[in-house]
Amino acid sequence: MKEKKQRGGGREQLKKKMIIIMNIDYAVLVGGFPRQAGMERKQLMEKNSPIFKAMGEGLEKYAKKTCKVKHSTEHFVLVVANPVNTNALVCAHYAPKIPKKNFVALTRLDQNRGLAQLAEKLSVPVAHVRNVVIWGNHSSTQFLFYFLFAILVPDVSDAQVLTNGKYEKVKVDAQWVRGDFTKIVQQRGKAIIDARGMSSAMSAANAIKDCLRDWAQGTHEGEHVSMGVFTDGSYGITDELIFSFPCVCKNGDYHIVTVSFYLFFLCLELCPRFFICIGLKFYQGQKLDEETEKLLKATHKELLEEKVEAGLK
16 A cells, blocks of 8 residues: 555656646756666666656647757757766657757766866866867767867867967877777766765756757857767768767757868869769768777667667667
8 A cells, every 4th residue: 555655646746747847948857867886877777768758758748849858949858867868869759749859968068078188188278178079978988089170070180279369279199089088088977976976966067057058049150069969860870869969059959060061162162073972971971080980880889779778669
């Protein structure tokens, strides 16, 4: 009888939560089962999938169809709770009336950590570096690159630092990027849990603020930011997943940055036929080097596995 009463109480609580969702414009979903010391991300799936199924169903019934979710445009839905990519995917699956583009997974925290590490390496303020990008999953398979803002070709040598009032590319040691830099950013969440017994709080809140601000108000000229968004075939990621890409935001919308935009104008002037071939090739992500392709495949594979574990086809 006690167990039945508890289950009934749970339904009442869920009903109250769904009423809170009614007619909202922005949803920031942080209420997942927390990752604990010694717990791998995949172990969170069983705990979190039912939570985000319920949230998706609630959004479907009560939220404005313009709502944006962060894991999220006119209704913004931003998913924060881990495993964030798949939680966002589950939520969107159960809210089919809300456009998929309105769901975004928070990978800005990883980007901010990457910016901090790069700034420390260069001995400059964090505000003076930009365009660190998180690719793929918010997990140990995520990987980071820098972009030269004019050409937009992924390359670790194209990080930007503000020097004498203008952004310039800097050369960064590739061994450091693939070694300490990537390891620190990938494992920072675990290090915080090990140190304080719980996940990050203020840094996560700051990342949420950064993501929502850029999404709603737009990114600065020459800047792109990391957002976990639905795949559209960019960079060869074709399956329906939430995948972190470099994005540019404007007027409450975003698009995935591809390396074709700058080359369109350059090659069109030289030779229209040459321009079309090169532009399409780069748009499909064929310019990535062998190691990058390998990492993309690894994080892609992990997200496909999480999708299956979450009960999605």
